Amino acid sequence: MSDVVIQVENLSKKYIIGHQKQESYRSLREAIANGTKKFAQNFLRKDRFRPDEVKEEFWALKDISFEIKRGDRIGIIGRNGAGKSTLLKILSRIIEPTAGKILIKGRVVSLLEVGTGFHPELTGRENIYLNGAILGMKRNEIKTKFDEIVAFAEVERFLDTPVKRYSSGMYIRLAFAVAAHLEPEILIVDEVLAVGDAAFQKKCLGKMEDVGKQGRTVLFVSHNIAAVEKLCDRGILLANGELRYIGDRTNAITKYLSSLTNNVVSLRDRQDRQGTGEIKVVSIDIRDEDGKSLDVVKSGQNISIYLYFETKLLKNDRILAGISFKTNQDNPVFLHHSRLTQNTLDIAYGRGAFVCQIKRLPLPSSVYRLSYSIMPNNGRDGSYFDSMDSAIDVTVVDGDFYDSGEVPPISHGVSLVNALWHSENYGLANI
Numbered sequence: 001m002s003d004v005v006i007q008v009e010n011l012s013k014k015y016i017i018g019h020q021k022q023e024s025y026r027s028l029r030e031a032i033a034n035g036t037k038k039f040a041q042n043f044l045r046k047d048r049f050r051p052d053e054v055k056e057e058f059w060a061l062k063d064i065s066f067e068i069k070r071g072d073r074i075g076i077i078g079r080n081g082a083g084k085s086t087l088l089k090i091l092s093r094i095i096e097p098t099a100g101k102i103l104i105k106g107r108v109v110s111l112l113e114v115g116t117g118f119h120p121e122l123t124g125r126e127n128i129y130l131n132g133a134i135l136g137m138k139r140n141e142i143k144t145k146f147d148e149i150v151a152f153a154e155v156e157r158f159l160d161t162p163v164k165r166y167s168s169g170m171y172i173r174l175a176f177a178v179a180a181h182l183e184p185e186i187l188i189v190d191e192v193l194a195v196g197d198a199a200f201q202k203k204c205l206g207k208m209e210d211v212g213k214q215g216r217t218v219l220f221v222s223h224n225i226a227a228v229e230k231l232c233d234r235g236i237l238l239a240n241g242e243l244r245y246i247g248d249r250t251n252a253i254t255k256y257l258s259s260l261t262n263n264v265v266s267l268r269d270r271q272d273r274q275g276t277g278e279i280k281v282v283s284i285d286i287r288d289e290d291g292k293s294l295d296v297v298k299s300g301q302n303i304s305i306y307l308y309f310e311t312k313l314l315k316n317d318r319i320l321a322g323i324s325f326k327t328n329q330d331n332p333v334f335l336h337h338s339r340l341t342q343n344t345l346d347i348a349y350g351r352g353a354f355v356c357q358i359k360r361l362p363l364p365s366s367v368y369r370l371s372y373s374i375m376p377n378n379g380r381d382g383s384y385f386d387s388m389d390s391a392i393d394v395t396v397v398d399g400d401f402y403d404s405g406e407v408p409p410i411s412h413g414v415s416l417v418n419a420l421w422h423s424e425n426y427g428l429a430n431i
Contacts, residue, residue: 003070005105005185005186006067006102006104006105006186006217007068007104008066010065011064011090011099011100011101011102012064012097012098013086013095013097013241015058016056060086061086061090062241063242064083064242065243070217072217073209073218073220073232074234074235075220075222075228075232075235075249075252076219076221076236077223077228077235077252077256078239078244079259082239083238083240084190085112088188088190091188092110092112094110105185106184107136107186108186109179109180109186109187109188110179110188111190112188118130118131118163118174120163123161124153124158124163124174125159125160128146128174131178131182132145132178141182148181149178149181152177152180152181152203152207153173153176153177176204180204180208183216184211185217186217187217188219189218189220201227205227205231209231212231224395225253226365226366226395226396226397226398229249229250229365229397233249236252264293265284266282267282267284267391268282268283270388270391272388273387273388275374275386277385279309279319279386281309281354284370284372284391286303286305288304296396296397297397298361298399299365299416300361301360302361304355305370306353306354307323307355308351308352311347311351311385313347318345319345319354319375319376319377319385320339320345320376320377321337321356321372321374322339323336324370324372325363325370325394326368326369336356336358361399363415363416364415365397366414367396368395370393371390372388372391373386374387
């Protein structure tokens with residue numbers, strides 16, 4: 001019990017949602033008369049809740065209990081609406097629970113949204129001291145860490161500028177630097193790191209890993225499974241406000257991925273496509289060798305990318321199709337096109353799929369943007385039937401790319417190379 005820093009017992013959080021009743025068509029005279037009547041009724045009501053509204057109870061969290069020990073690095077995962085952010089806000093004492101109790105031992109620092117705890121009118125320098133004071137630190141303690149915070153955030157030139165003039169990237173860099181360097185015993189981080197660039201995200205993950213190795217506790221919410229896998233040693237899986245699992249990180253991720261039953265991404269409503277529209281890609285699916293739809297893929301895994309299309313072309317036509325991967329910072333990783341392999345793609349009126357089979361996916365763990373293009377075989381004037389930039393995000397997690405039991409280091413590039421090493425000895429005569 002002495003190592004337990006967070007103890008949650010039977011925690012629940014309820015919200016009240018109001019829904020406006022739908023009414024049939026009324027004349028202007030009726031609307032004015034009824035509005036006046038309702039205003040008088042509402043003014044006399046104590047709760048001021050409109051009588052034409054329906055109250056609904058929504059339980060964001062339902063009877064959750066768990067313990068977290070000192071030094072744990074916990075990844076909190078689950079679908080949108082699972083209750084992840086609500087849980088962090090309660091642990092950060094931003095909102096009160098409806099039922100249950102929480103015991104927290106140690107100084108808590110939370111980074112739940114860009115600029116958390118910053119005063120927009122104060123400069124970066126002033127906000128560093130303000131945040132430290134809020135955490136109960138003395139001025140000398142903050143001063144000791146000051147240079148390290150500024151260097152990490154990379155905002156030296158704008159240190160004496162009001163933070164309301166900072167870009168979102170500068171905001172998050174300084175906010176994270178303050179939160180991580182003022183020696184919190186418990187660091188709570190929501191998925192705010194997506195604002196930063198790749199280099200800064202890497203620095204943040206490294207800093208959180210250092211915090212955990214120093215015996216301090218990290219709670220990290222993210223939809224980036226690769227980041228959770230890199231940073232965390234344990235996992236909490238939430239679904240519909242309920243605790244489904246707490247324990248080993250790999251088991252938590254496996255249970256989460258197995259709960260995703262439909263991973264086909266629809267593109268029907270996307271308005272950012274380019275092309276004539278004679279062929280239109282309406283959805284994308286990624287499958288493994290057994291045809292199972294995947295939410296994430298592993299480094300070195302054999303996958304097939306399905307571009308499901310609809311077309312009104314009446315005659316058989318030969319088509320060229322291509323896909324490309326980019327990093328979240330829009331840096332090209334690779335492009336593959338059916339022209340490169342001289343594959344023939346025949347289509348006719350109706351529906352179908354262009355399928356790209358990738359052997360041993362050569363990417364380390366990260367999140368990538370997949371784009372596609374569909375064009376005529378004759379490439380007339382470089383025109384497209386359909387193309388879309390950043391159509392879907394593809395999450396890649398660690399895999400045994402080299403069949404060696406070793407995980408390739410992510411810091412050495414954005415591509416993995418399938419190569420072999422050997423040595424040759426020529427003897428002393430050649431020296």
